[in-house]
Amino acid sequence: MRLSEFIYESSPIFLQNFFCGLEGRRIFQRRFSQNFFTIFEDIKERDKLPKDELESLQLKRMRGQLILAYENSDYYKTLFDRYMFDPYGFESFDSLRDLPILMKEQLQEDIEPFLNKKSAPMESVTVRTSGTTGAGLIFPETKECENEKWAVWWRYRTNLGINFDTWCANFGGKVIVPIKQTKPPYHRIIKPFRQVTFSMYHLGPDTVIEYVRVINEKKLEWIHGFPSTLAYMASLMLEQNLSFDHRIAWVTIGAESLLPHQKEIIRRAFGTAPKQHYGLSEPVANISECEYGSLHVDEDFAYVEFLPLEDDPNRCRIVGSSFANDALLFLRYCTNDIVTLPSKPKKCPCGRAGRIVEEIEGRRYDSIVQKDGSKIMILGHIFRDMVNIREVQVRQDKSGFVTFYIVRSKNYTQKDEELLRYEIEMRFKIDYDIEYVEKIEKTERGKLRLVVSELS
Ligand SMILES: [Zn+2]
Structure with a gap:
């Protein structure tokens, strides 16, 4: 851990907000000169x-x-x-x-x-x-x-109607709330950017209610983040019947490409479909x-x-x-x-x-090798209608065989698995396993990779 990170993590929350503002101001002045x-x-x-x-x-x-x-x-x-x-x-x-x-x-x-x-x-x-x-x-x-x-x-x-004064609920990959912190708030405020930055690492079934509460309390109309994080939050909200008490005018995504099932889950929970870029x-x-x-x-x-x-x-x-x-x-x-x-x-x-x-x-590297040695892209398409899948990752360590790691939402049933098997068997010449897991490891920057291949 770098000294600056140590100081940040050891500081009380009001000081962390202050540091966020300071660092934010430095970047802000350069970016918006x-x-x-x-x-x-x-x-x-x-x-x-x-x-x-x-x-x-x-x-x-x-x-x-x-x-x-x-x-x-x-x-x-x-x-x-x-x-x-x-x-x-x-x-x-x-x-x-x-x-x-x-x-x-x-x-x-x-x-x-x-x-x-x-x-x-x-x-x-x-x-x-x-x-x-x-x-x-x-x-x-x-x-x-x-x-x-x-x-x-x-x-x-701005073409979508957002302007420089619009406050944003931001879900990025940065560790902004120390991982060891177990109590809210799970966000910090970066005033120069008009951002309430939420920690994606603290988001879970027990904490989602706090995230919704803060967005409601601050009447944030714009939500921005990685699609995998927003879809995860959306599925938790649907499961727990949580909703925002005001209209979310914009949902924008960044860093990863948006999968069709993620788009649908987000639309259902937030009431607004995400815009892509x-x-x-x-x-x-x-x-x-x-x-x-x-x-x-x-x-x-x-x-x-x-x-x-x-x-x-x-x-x-x-x-x-x-x-x-x-x-x-x-x-x-x-x-x-x-x-x-x-x-x-x-x-x-x-x-x-x-x-x-x-x-x-x-x-391009989101591809797997099939039994006949051919390569095929794994696309978000196959999960299009599967809104009860919270997260998915496809892993391959030998040719022709693939494991689908699935994090289920509460509404996931045998029917969802049948549909998944149907979609897989219809598209791919592979042997496969489906494994249900509690969570999927993210990359260092907090992104969820759809395909992880150990084949060279
Ligand atoms: Zn157009």
Whole structure:
């Protein structure tokens, strides 16, 4: 434990709230600087640009980044020369496809050659990604880029009607209430962010009532968090007949992809369906749900390619190039995240020109190996109607055999198990076990992984 963590944990709650406010203010001042609001205004303006103006904006921004990368980074200088790629004459995104895909592992191995040598360290912040399958990535990001990332996220929120003054009930992965604490309150207040941050680690059948009480008492209308945490809380509320005494206007989710059964449980318990948003620490792609429920690519923020999977062309991998990070250009960076595209192009009544995605599915590595050696994605789909499953994890340690770990809610019956078996047997060529457990271990950052494979 670090000294600062020790001091925090040993302090009385009012002091912990004070420290939260202090740390919150420090991050807040950087994230929401004057520059942020300038960028935010600009980004609001760009929201509904017509298609042709959007395209010329994309070309202009990409060209700027390519030139910067060519002139100031060793890797891109060598790469462009080898491929005879001319950044100054960049006129069409088709030419980008001649360049290779950039993998996270390349950056993890040695990030130095990728950096913009002329970028001043003072102008950058350090970003750490979590990475559920292994080591994360550490990279520099300009403050401008951080501002723009947050501005795009806030554009999505303000489009839904949330504003900068809206207080939020936040369920993140941070340990904000010491684990050894056994009595309420299970939340801390981060005033600068207008957040009541709840501890997901203390949430359980005996404590959920306290969480609901605080949200009611503070009349919080906006709930944000990991889908697995919100779905867990929702299922506890349904079981214990708990409800909010005011309308929850917004439920937004982050960090993990939202599974269909989670969406339904949350809608039933909170009275409002969660809105989705896809973004990642690397500023290479952003997708936001609009007020009409369509998932639009934020085309002004990054250049996003959808590359069909070889074994399943209906699904595409997200590959993105950043427009905003002068400290390090991500060019054709592979995210390992998968989306489904609509079978034919869709138009949305909102009028945004951004491409529409049917579904954000999740990670490529959410797959298992079947008896015949083939790989198949495990998707949230199969649990779509199973609202009595509180949590689920699929584990595989030998080829062709899988264990489904299930945390049941009180309403779970034999019928649910039959349905689960039916769905599994209908879809997969595997032998399997179902094991009922009290709880499922989360990752270090508190995320629930759908698939854990021990196969290399
Ligand atoms: Zn729309």
